[in-house]
Amino acid sequence: MNPVSNQIIKSSSPRKKRSGSFVERTLSNLVRKTERALFAEELAQTDGFLQRLDPRVKIIGLLMLIVDTTLARNFFTIFFIFAVALLLAFMSNIPIKTLAARAWLSALTFTGTIAVPVIFITPGDAVFRLPLLGWTIIAQGLTSAGYLISRVETTVTLSLLLILCTLWTQVLKGLRVLRVPVVFVVILGMTYRYIFVMLETAQNMFEARQARLIGKLDGSESRRIAAGSIGVLLTKSFQLNSEIYLAMQSRGFRGEVYSLDDFTMNKNDWLAFFAFLLIAVLAFWFGRQNSLESLLNFNF
Amino acid sequence: MHIPDGYLSPVTCAVLYAAAAPFWAIALNRVKRLLNTRLVPLLSVFAAFSFVIMMFNIPLPGGTTGHAVGVGIATIVLGPWGSMLAISVALLIQALFFGDGGITAFGANCFNMAIVGSLVAALVYRVVANRAEITSTRRVIAAALAGYAAINAAAFCASIEFGLQPLLFHDASGAPLYAPYPLSIAIPAMMIGHLTFAGLAELITAGGVVAYLQRSDPSLLKLTAPDAPNSEIAEKTGWFSTKPLWIGLAALMILTPLGLLAAGTAWGEWSAQDFANPSVREQIAAASHNQAPPSAPPEGLEKLAAVWTAPMPDYAPAFIGSQEFGYILSAMFGAGLIILVFLLIGWIVRKQSITEKNAPPESEII
Numbered sequence: 083m084n085p086v087s088n089q090i091i092k093s094s095s096p097r098k099k100r101s102g103s104f105v106e107r108t109l110s111n112l113v114r115k116t117e118r119a120l121f122a123e124e125l126a127q128t129d130g131f132l133q134r135l136d137p138r139v140k141i142i143g144l145l146m147l148i149v150d151t152t153l154a155r156n157f158f159t160i161f162f163i164f165a166v167a168l169l170l171a172f173m174s175n176i177p178i179k180t181l182a183a184r185a186w187l188s189a190l191t192f193t194g195t196i197a198v199p200v201i202f203i204t205p206g207d208a209v210f211r212l213p214l215l216g217w218t219i220i221a222q223g224l225t226s227a228g229y230l231i232s233r234v235e236t237t238v239t240l241s242l243l244l245i246l247c248t249l250w251t252q253v254l255k256g257l258r259v260l261r262v263p264v265v266f267v268v269i270l271g272m273t274y275r276y277i278f279v280m281l282e283t284a285q286n287m288f289e290a291r292q293a294r295l296i297g298k299l300d301g302s303e304s305r306r307i308a309a310g311s312i313g314v315l316l317t318k319s320f321q322l323n324s325e326i327y328l329a330m331q332s333r334g335f336r337g338e339v340y341s342l343d344d345f346t347m348n349k350n351d352w353l354a355f356f357a358f359l360l361i362a363v364l365a366f367w368f369g370r371q372n373s374l375e376s377l378l379n380f381n382f
Numbered sequence: 383m384h385i386p387d388g389y390l391s392p393v394t395c396a397v398l399y400a401a402a403a404p405f406w407a408i409a410l411n412r413v414k415r416l417l418n419t420r421l422v423p424l425l426s427v428f429a430a431f432s433f434v435i436m437m438f439n440i441p442l443p444g445g446t447t448g449h450a451v452g453v454g455i456a457t458i459v460l461g462p463w464g465s466m467l468a469i470s471v472a473l474l475i476q477a478l479f480f481g482d483g484g485i486t487a488f489g490a491n492c493f494n495m496a497i498v499g500s501l502v503a504a505l506v507y508r509v510v511a512n513r514a515e516i517t518s519t520r521r522v523i524a525a526a527l528a529g530y531a532a533i534n535a536a537a538f539c540a541s542i543e544f545g546l547q548p549l550l551f552h553d554a555s556g557a558p559l560y561a562p563y564p565l566s567i568a569i570p571a572m573m574i575g576h577l578t579f580a581g582l583a584e585l586i587t588a589g590g591v592v593a594y595l596q597r598s599d600p601s602l603l604k605l606t607a608p609d610a611p612n613s614e615i616a617e618k619t620g621w622f623s624t625k626p627l628w629i630g631l632a633a634l635m636i637l638t639p640l641g642l643l644a645a646g647t648a649w650g651e652w653s654a655q656d657f658a659n660p661s662v663r664e665q666i667a668a669a670s671h672n673q674a675p676p677s678a679p680p681e682g683l684e685k686l687a688a689v690w691t692a693p694m695p696d697y698a699p700a701f702i703g704s705q706e707f708g709y710i711l712s713a714m715f716g717a718g719l720i721i722l723v724f725l726l727i728g729w730i731v732r733k734q735s736i737t738e739k740n741a742p743p744e745s746e747i748i
Contacts (some may be wrong), residue, residue, distance in 0.1 A: 233388030309590020
């Protein structure tokens, strides 16, 4: 990891100012996005199991596990896949703190809030009555909330592993294997690059505004500023578009796009691929079993 | 609004991927034909733009802030097909590189926000703006409504997708496997949030940006409205652009005596005296699946009937002989009252905003 760039990112982040005006909040949103992308890029360049794998194996392998998680009809399978994800994170030197902060905690707050009422309102068998409120906990409700939360946590962990362990350029190349048309892959790649140009432009605009602000903005004025900034950004993106187009044309772009597929699969990649395949097939098969539930499921 | 993985069953996800695919294909074809070699840079830059404005905090009335998808403004500038592609690419980048929104649910997210959102926004904008001048207030209102309608249509689609899950997918004990709330809960829960707050963010973004572009760069609005007349003066259009609405209102007033053609009284709008009138009793029974009405008027109805007597009972003031004329007069009187009330509200609001502007702003006090 590069300590210098890390320091810069940290010191420039106005993350703590959550309660500020919309200008401050937008600014902190923009900074956080850039920060996250840079952090992912740094992690993807460190050494680890997933980082060393061929991106095609990684994308297909992790996608299979995500699909298995959504297909599973019992807790055992979901927990098994979660354990595999944790193992992968450990082997790839992904700090658990990062996973907890970026995936588990936010998914738990969001999905957890949504899942709470389910426990009480799902039709089914009563298990327990809350003494003070008089609400009844329903067995099926608990199971359902459990499914939702465990599924979301597992899939979020898996997709974060993909994001944190793969350079975005490699993800794009890997997408070619999944039969995504070249035009789309090129558009995706260019979009990703220009997102940072736009994020920086927006950040500069808001910083400039912030620097000239004293006191509080009233509602209608701040709405006018927000809409105006979006309008400026829109005009700028039109200008940027024509500049990019001219630049592309001058370099010989005639509408066709080519990509260089220079991946080579070595022995380890094939091994990992078959390991992923085996785990995915197993998880798929176990996931279809309802009978496992009586044995390994939570019995409420 | 970005549905994460795990909320929708794989079958639902597959269906929505399949539903989105033809739209992507058509959109890509259309946009390619229009732009040719310009397609790649234009879509990339606009997808990046859509991505960045999703990060913006839009200040809402009441001091809170919300996020907009930007589907309204993207549709107004790029047209529905371009917006569909740009927002889809932005959503894919969010899912693949930033972990916002699921990978299996990507098809669903695109279907709701990019496809349904763009089509609804385009329809509303075209209908409301019609051929109003590029710099008219009517275009601002049309844009705001388009953004608001688009995001609510997207939320409605999402709520139906959520609501179908417990119906279709549950385990042996009946516990829902995915999003657990039935339609009766999912729809109101999603819609209340979007009709109020989330919708407002989109409304403010679309309307505000169009108003900004009218002042700074009206040519950008011209792309999707090539038939709009050119005008340099924005103020001129305010009242005239509503002319067709006034004509429509007048036509409706003249047509009000059509109500006389309907036989009997409207179901449920009976007065206390109707229960004693044998011919009206027959009508009530016939309109209520032959269920005989109670012999005496309900006690509450009788009591409350005396509280308020209308100045124009049965839409015809007592002193007017012709019933048709009475109807038209009532319509004019009613519509006039409503317009008067709105003019009054407008006057009060304007007066207040003027006094607020005259007061020194807080920033200057410091």
